[in-house]
Amino acid sequence: MTDLDSRYGDEDVQLSCLTDRSGLLRNAERDRVKAAMSCFNKRFPQFFLAIHTSSLGEISQLRQFGFWLLNHAAFEDVSIEQPNEAGILLTLDPESRAAGVVFGYKLDPFLDEEDTFECLSRAHAYWLEGRYADGMIKFTQHLESVLKKRCEHARRDPEYFLRKLMPAGKMGDIVKRIREGHQPSTKLLEKIEK
């Protein structure tokens, strides 16, 4: 992060959730994308979606830029109650013709690289044809469906996601705790006594 701060600056950047620095979207398209984002935000009130387009040059820079931006952005149209930990940022670079996704810590247990790749894949065909708005909407819709599934899973088995967050060393502790907490049945105790 220190390296990135030295490259892009260490001050916070004020911007809106949909920032089209590259001018890829027309007004009507902006409205459609905004509607899709608004729908997403309503469906998942704990999270928010942001889209940023700008020319960066290289794909590797896009990945780093997304990471830096989500940590330094101050989104005007997001309530203060929602920190950037709850954000999902789609960065699109028309110069290098690449798009990337970064998400906050709150989404860490529920999203992984594979999920984001699937979302981007859905939009790939549209972006290839220069239909950026359609691609963004498609991306949003697929992200919704992925998160819906994760939500259902989390409702059924929240510990699955908790285990994902735990470092490998701590997994042994869980097993140990389970074994310690286990009480042998009274019948078994009687047998042992006999």
Place this chain on the structure above:
Amino acid sequence: MISTIFKIAAVSLFVSLAVRADEDAMPAWPEGAPPDPDWIAGSILLSDDPLPEDGALIAEEPTAEELAEPQTPPGMIHQKYLTAYFGERPKSFLVDPQGLLSEADQRSREAFLSYHAADSAIDLFVYIFGQDQQIPDDVREEEITERFFTEGKPAVVVFYYLGMPQRTTFYISPRLTGAVSYAEQRRAFESALMMAFQTVDPAKQLEAFMLQMSIRVYWIEQLLGIGEKQISDPSITMPVVSPAKVAKPNFIKTQIALLVPYLWQIAAAVVVLIACSGAIYWRRARMTFCFPEFEVEPRLGGAHAAGIGAVISFSNRAQPPASQRNQVPDYLRRSLSR
């Protein structure tokens, strides 16, 4: 005291039985003993010996009329009813010269058929036969129908066997045969038959059969799309429809006609279904998804985020998303970042 009462009752019972025994004495042979100890009552009937004079059975000799009258084979309709059945166009809609139906049933069925005739453009004639009876070989039902029902109001003629509905046959006036497909005729007949089989009482079977037949005749009338005036006017020819041509539309119309009595129920069911679907859709559209919150340790020096997702390039058409999978540099992977 009680034992005394019992003793008195027993004595009085014994005395009364003794008195009755004297009154109803056992029968005795005239000479005091049976004629022969080996004699068995009725054995003379089983032997070839001639019957004694006193007990001879005198059978009445057949009269001249009976001798002149030919014997009717079992199951055949008696000669004397044939004219009433097949001699002329029936005067009433119910033809039962043998009186197989009870008077009340006959009146009731006759009234129903008259009501049907008043209401419908196609009459319904029902000939009643016994369940085992056979129509003589020289009488052909088709010929009867052609002879008596070609002119005047068209009719459906049913030859019904009381208690044996499955033997029933039916014919329609020659004027209708070209207009009503054979399949439609069969459907009407089978439907009536099914209704008849819902009960075992022969009279009720006939009632159910006639009721359903009347309904189906009405449907046929509706399908033909002809009014009473049109159909009864012999100058107007009935539309002749080939079976192949009529098969599909008739089937659809029949299905629709079948649904007509349940229209309200179907409409209500559809409305309920739409309302339920709408409610489910509305609920799903406004559904919010909440996740459990976990504490995540910051990494890579990021205060808010370090979840590096995928990056995809859309610069080259020859480079599909599948070929770009797993391209995140190792240094950004979560496992290595810790």
